[in-house]
Amino acid sequence: MQPIQGMTDREMDDLRRQMLRFAQQQLQNDGLAEDAVQEALLGALRNREAFAGKAAYKTWVFAILKNKIVDQLRQGRRFESIEGASGDVDEEGEVAAHVFDQQGHWLQDESPRRWGNPEETLKSTQFWKVFEICLDQLPGKQGRVFMMREFIELDTEEICETVGLSMTNLNVILYRARMRLRLCLEQRWFAAAQ
Amino acid sequence: MLNCHEATRLMSEARDRQLSVSERLHLRLHWGICTGCRRFRRQLEQISVLSRGYVKLNREDNDVSS
Incomplete structure (x- = not known):
């Protein structure tokens, strides 16, 4: 991962871990969570000039991640309903x-x-x-x-x-x-x- | 008269939907006599505040620059 906004590798790792945790809890699927985090980070990378600092950058990646998660959840609805039927x-x-x-x-x-x-x-x-x-x-x-x-x-x-x-x-x-x-x-x- | 179990359910639902006039009245009567449920109400508010705080923290922690 490329460093962003003066963030250290350690900070990037922490951020990635936080995002992954958030995505896993929402999606209940490690593969999908990885994908969502990866896409969110890539999406943010394309626009990184737009951010004045780390806080703005983090808010932005989490906003992208949230949208990815909602998309995923919507796509998965059919399966979810079947799972839900098990009561x-x-x-x-x-x-x-x-x-x-x-x-x-x-x-x-x-x-x-x-x-x-x-x-x-x-x-x-x-x-x-x-x-x-x-x-x-x-x-x-x-x-x-x-x-x-x-x-x-x-x-x-x-x-x-x-x-x-x-x-x-x-x-x-x-x-x-x-x-x-x-x-x-x-x-x-x-x-x-x- | 509501018992505490029913009151706590209504207090939870109040965070997700508009309660009816009668439901609100019943709750108010119950709070009048129940310290535990008055605290429960406050705790649910705090849980929402803490949840938002947690998300904010996850977005912004480690930040020293901006």
């Missing part, structure tokens, strides 16, 4: 059974805690490691759909169409993803920090 709305994902009692109230030890100052959290390198661990724990479809919604900020209609889900199923999957991620962050970070 993985119910995949392992129900955290609710472990945090609520029979009446649907928070179990005493499971009631949400105060998370403190988000600005502080955003600055902690250590926190982001925990965040990634928690993201990785989301079962396949929960992770993908969550990232489409909260990372790429697609609207819900677009996600349903792309992944081949009904709105009701999407609501359920997003709920489970948020419950699981919330619990993981609370246990591994916020509770530990108190």
Whole structure:
């Protein structure tokens, strides 16, 4: 890979790794993820004069990557629907059974805690490691759909169409993803920090 | 009256669709009596903020020049 905008080889490697991780989580396919990252980097290379610095360059490659991913997801929709028919709305994902009692109230030890100052959290390198661990724990479809919604900020209609889900199923999957991620962050970070 | 399980589902859905007047009223009543769900609501907001922060970080970290 050619160096860009004064980035060191190490920084380029890091960027590539971040992009690959992002693409793999979205596409669930290493080959397709590699292709998408490669195309995004090549696309950005053609226009590299346009960037004043590293930040602008990174924003740009990630914007290209995001478009490649959305294209891929759209192309893959047919297959995805078949996979969806195997009923993985119910995949392992129900955290609710472990945090609520029979009446649907928070179990005493499971009631949400105060998370403190988000600005502080955003600055902690250590926190982001925990965040990634928690993201990785989301079962396949929960992770993908969550990232489409909260990372790429697609609207819900677009996600349903792309992944081949009904709105009701999407609501359920997003709920489970948020419950699981919330619990993981609370246990591994916020509770530990108190 | 909503229980916490139902309330958390509505709070999640509120981030993806417009809740009805009645759903919002039920939630408000529930928050009035439930500390856990008030915190849950705040945590969902924080999860969105953190998610955007994560994406931004992945795009911009290591940056010192611009």
